[in-house]
């Protein structure tokens with residue numbers, strides 16, 4: 001069977017931790033979209049792994065697949081594999097021949113266009129994700145399978161690179177270097193192709209996974225990003241360029257929708273909101289310069305709100321892992337979650353980070369929105385409309401700081417009562433049971449209510 005792990009908000013909900021938690025019963029873990037824009041954390045026995053491309057099942061020694069829906073930067077993939085090997089893991093990663101390759105010009109153009117876009121910029125990770133998916137849709141991309149065939153690789157590069165060079169130089173008026181040089185790219189990417197072939201790393205993803213399922217094995221599908229970052233169902237244009245939603249799991253692996261639908265789809269929920277990037281956020285607390293629209297330090301916010309935002313940010317470690325920049329934080333947004341539950345068809349929920357909110361007197365939730373004088377319960381279709389929504393809050397009594405590791409051992413009933421009230425409200429509103437509750441970053445700091453593989 002399959003278990004699909006999907007972010008229900010804006011990324012960083014703790015998907016990596018849940019993949020690791022349930023990964024024991026899985027034989028294969030496959031990513032179905034995104035690329036090295038992801039950062040999935042697994043913490044076990046005090047050791048922390050931050051994974052960008054290698055599927056999170058690697059920590060448990062499971063086979064990892066990068067599905068055809070992914071965009072793969074071979075340089076970061078091999079760096080990550082090598083680093084994990086140095087740390088004592090033995091990652092067994094296979095890459096779909098149909099997956100698209102991120103080339104250096106994609107990264108360069110990502111940075112150039114972000115600077116150009118100003119108010120429309122999403123604050124991308126500058127990994128070349130958008131430009132690579134653009135070329136995929138434009139039918140001028142380079143696929144992993146092309147790296148194995150020197151003639152095809154050269155033909156593809158000879159067509160596309162002059163266009164990219166002209167775009168950078170003539171439209172954006174930028175100087176270009178070896179990232180736009182056909183011979184350099186050809187040599188470098190042929191070497192990656194040779195390593196992929198030597199290490200027997202490429203697969204026909206759908207066939208590979210279906211054969212495993214037919215043999216009775218368990219497959220886990222690891223989503224990256226989150227529903228509100230989905231190119232179709234998210235807050236366009238402040239989104240990524242792929243489909244993190246559950247439909248992406250079928251298109252991005254080659255398994256049929258009935259196969260995915262026969263399994264479980266688990267929505268990962270952070271007990272509050274965090275956001276890296278720009279665009280509206282109706283339940284935002286305080287704000288962050290350069291990310292919160294029109295933020296000038298005190299507009300539309302109060303000192304209390306800023307203090308609360310700082311508290312949650314510090315407790316939850318909501319600072320960029322690379323840049324150290326503060327992330328935007330806010331209260332849980334129920335219209336966003338209702339939208340996610342519908343778009344993904346969740347069969348279960350994992351609610352993480354309830355420990356982060358411990359110690360607060362009250363915990364608020366954006367229950368609905370006031371939109372042009374009406375109360376609405378789900379997200380409107382355009383981001384401009386979403387920006388006009390004012391959250392209507394519901395208050396919950398807070399819960400105390402407790403020994404969370406002991407709670408994880410003792411089970412659901414050991415969770416403080418007010419936190420259970422909060423969890424049950426979420427489950428009721430989404431009409432979906434809670435399968436797991438995250439009470440800390442480690443594998444052992446999760447209350448397991450249900451194991452989807454059992």
Ligand code: GDP
Pocket residue numbers: 007011012013014015016017038039040041042043316317351352353354355356437438439440441442
């Ligand atoms: P992902 O991108 O969805 O895999 O999430 P990230 O790994 O980017 O971000 C989640 C962060 O929260 C990581 O540092 C995790 O170790 C941590 N984390 C996950 N679950 C919990 C939880 O229940 N409580 C706390 N305090 N931290 C958690």
Ligand code: IMO
Pocket residue numbers: 007010011012013037038039040122123124125126127128129130223224225226229238239240241276277278
């Ligand atoms: P994980 O898998 C949080 C955000 C970026 C930006 C937008 C587009 O760790 O949850 P991109 O580089 O994809 O073109 O950026 O999406 N973003 C993420 N935010 N977690 C992620 O991944 C993200 N991946 C992309 O900040 O706003």
Ligand code: MG
Pocket residue numbers: 011012013038039040041
């Ligand atoms: Mg992350």
